[in-house]
Amino acid sequence: MPVDNNMPHGNHFASNGPRPGSAGSSANGNRHTPAPDTTEAFMMASRSGRTAKPAPAQPVANPGAGASMGGQSSYHQQSNTYQQQERAYATATHGGSAYGTAQASSTGSAYSADGGSNPKKGKGKIIGLVVGLVILAIVAFGGTTGFFLYKDAKDLQAQAGTLISEVKSMKDYLKEGEGEQLNATAGTVAEQISSMRKTVNGPAWTIASFIPVYGNDIKLVRGMMEQADILAQDAMLPACAQLEDFKLGNLLTDGAVNIEMLKGLITTIQDVEPVVVSSIDAIDALPEPHIGKIKSLMDKVTGPMDTAKGALKQVNGILPLLPQMLGADGPRNYLITAENNSEIxxxxxxxxxxxxxxxxxxxxxxxxxxxxxxxxxxxxxxxxxxxxxxxxxxxxxxxxxxxxxxxxxxxxxxxxxxxxxxxxxxxxxxxxxxxxxxxxxxxxxxxxxxxxxxxxxxxxxxxxxxxxxxxxxxxxxxxxxxxxxxxxxxxxxxxxxxxxxxxxxxxxxxxxxxxxxxxxxxxxxxxxxxANEAEENAVVQMGFGGTLNADPTKPQAGVFVNNYSYSKLDWYLNLDAVKGEGVKNADGTVSYPMTVTLTNEMSAADAAALPAYIAAHNGTADAPTQEMLRTLLYAPAGGTITDVVTSSGSMKEATHNGLQVYYQDVRLMPGESFQVTYTVTVSAEAAEELDVRVTPTAQHARKGEIGDILADAE
Structure with a gap:
């Protein structure tokens, strides 16, 4: 994954909050806090540490109250300061001398709680010196860490750009059947990914992973690189080796599918599927990012990853059956039926x-x-x-x-x-x-x-x-x-x-x-x-079955329309089904408001010149341009339809395959609409949001809204 320029860097030991007695604090103890998704948030601590004068920590009655890093973290910092001061004091009493010029605070040394005179003032100077040196060392170390983190991030970003280019070339090699180039490039890509993983596992990144809040972004980047390395080594390299003699163009030539080549492709996909699914699951389990650009990148990555995971599972359900479906075990006959949406x-x-x-x-x-x-x-x-x-x-x-x-x-x-x-x-x-x-x-x-x-x-x-x-x-x-x-x-x-x-x-x-x-x-x-049961199950799993869903855990409602005017008038039909936000009920069910609108969009010009072949042929039609439609509303398995309100007429209730159905005959002249609102309530067993299956119409084609569906395809 390309590394963001806003990757956190700087002194990870510094706190964003107030520290008692530290420079840069306001009267009320608050510091300026930069926006949480900027590099400034990380560099702030390092900058402030280099400019502030170190001061001895002050004892407080309640170490957790008002501490800069909250509760236990602040308490431990103060405890460590006391221990350092005790060691410094012990050294001074055994002959050590004071080299520093640090001054004691106005409230006195940590050892004179009563505010009285401090014996051996020189020892206090040593204490201040040691504390100052410790702070300077921390600042220097943190700043160095930030430098390497920044440098690594820039290097990783450059490598990511190279990787994207090489992966694209691999697609071309696969398509053209250039197996030697495919494997060579795959090896280079795998080496680069391993190198990137090694980088993010370095000391600077390890230290940065402990930064409060932002450390999660470091852990996410490291986790992404780990999974990328696994995918490269355990999926990409073995797949490319198996596909060395494969060429997409040879899979189907002269109107025939190469069955043996298909079987090899199936084996490859089946081999890599568990690795890919496991890595996607691991990436899904990574911490949520806080840096803006990383979050934006993850949003772009997770969608396609989930799609790929679902597609692999679907495809692997039918892949073993493809050879027999393509006649490997004997000829097959498939009836191709061309539907006409103008007669819905x-x-x-x-x-x-x-x-x-x-x-x-x-x-x-x-x-x-x-x-x-x-x-x-x-x-x-x-x-x-x-x-x-x-x-x-x-x-x-x-x-x-x-x-x-x-x-x-x-x-x-x-x-x-x-x-x-x-x-x-x-x-x-x-x-x-x-x-x-x-x-x-x-x-x-x-x-x-x-x-x-x-x-x-x-x-x-x-x-x-x-x-x-x-x-x-x-x-x-x-x-x-x-x-x-x-x-x-x-x-x-x-x-x-x-x-x-x-x-x-x-x-x-x-x-x-x-x-x-x-x-x-x-x-x-x-x-x-x-007709084959196993093949039918695979087709349904792939999403092409067109079944009435009987599973209450995967609720699906239906909005369907049939033409009874015996016409080709439905080229002008708009069918719009809108599902509202679900509301959780006390019994665990969820209710969704639905609005369905049917409109006859025929223009006056078309109505005036309408060919007879398009017009209504049902003798009961009021005019040749009148659509005669039956609207059918299906409840999901285990669910119900309630609160039905129509713009005209009334609906009847029936059942079909155990599902509740509401239906009504509707007549629409050009420009007329019919609307029905209702509530769909899904079973308490539902594990997914309600899906709505709708009769496909030609309205987007009529309006010229199909566009280029391959525009964003690779």
């Missing part, structure tokens, strides 16, 4: 197109995408709809058991994915499906930022700046009747993006890829379900 569903959107991705021993191929899948002979008895699901998701008629587009009416993604998997198999000669992946055009836009744009069937360039706009709105305005031309745009963009990603994955870097995938999972734009 609880999990994200209506499934507008879908197709199968086959993976066989790492070789990846994508079949043709089809439009919305409908059962050829009506509802499928193999797909069941429970009474709870009928109440909450099927207000008009059952559709979830024969139309793929409606599978995600339920926020329980595993149930919806299993249903669409069954429907696909029944309509495709019993083709086995090993898993389902759901993604939306906003996530596709993230991916295209990563791997570059594609050209749609009609010549439109779709890239990381416009994918969501083109697929969720633009194409509907260009092809107002929908049909084959529009389907061709969707299919060509999906397959083109897939080919682009596979072809360029080795160049984009796994740091950026992980960043994009994680953001997709966090926002609910990338969801996965696996």
């Amino acid at each position: 569903r609880a999990c994200g959107g209506f499934i507008g197109s879908l197709g199968v991705m086959n993976v066989d021993n790492g070789k990846i191929s994508l079949g043709d995408f089809e439009g919305t899948l409908r059962s050829s002979n009506g509802p499928k008895p193999q797909i069941t709809i429970t009474d709870e699901e009928m109440t909450l998701f099927q207000p008009y008629e059952p559709t979830m058991n024969f139309i793929s587009g409606d599978a995600y009416f339920t926020p329980d993604f595993p149930k919806g994915a299993s249903n669409v998997s069954t429907l696909w198999s029944l309509e495709h000669g019993g083709q086995h499906i090993d898993g389902v992946v759901a993604l939306d055009p906003v996530f596709l836009q993230y991916l295209l930022q990563l791997c570059g744009g594609v050209t749609a069937a009609d010549g439109t360039v779709v890239d990381g700046s416009n994918a969501a706009n083109e697929l969720l709105s633009g194409s509907y305005w260009r092809y107002p009747e929908g049909g084959d031309a529009q389907d061709a745009v969707f299919a060509s963009v999906a397959s083109g993006a897939f080919d682009q990603l596979l072809g360029g994955l080795g160049e984009v870097g796994f740091t950026n890829l992980f960043k994009v995938i994680k953001r997709g999972g966090d926002e609910g734009r990338l969801l996965m379900w696996m």
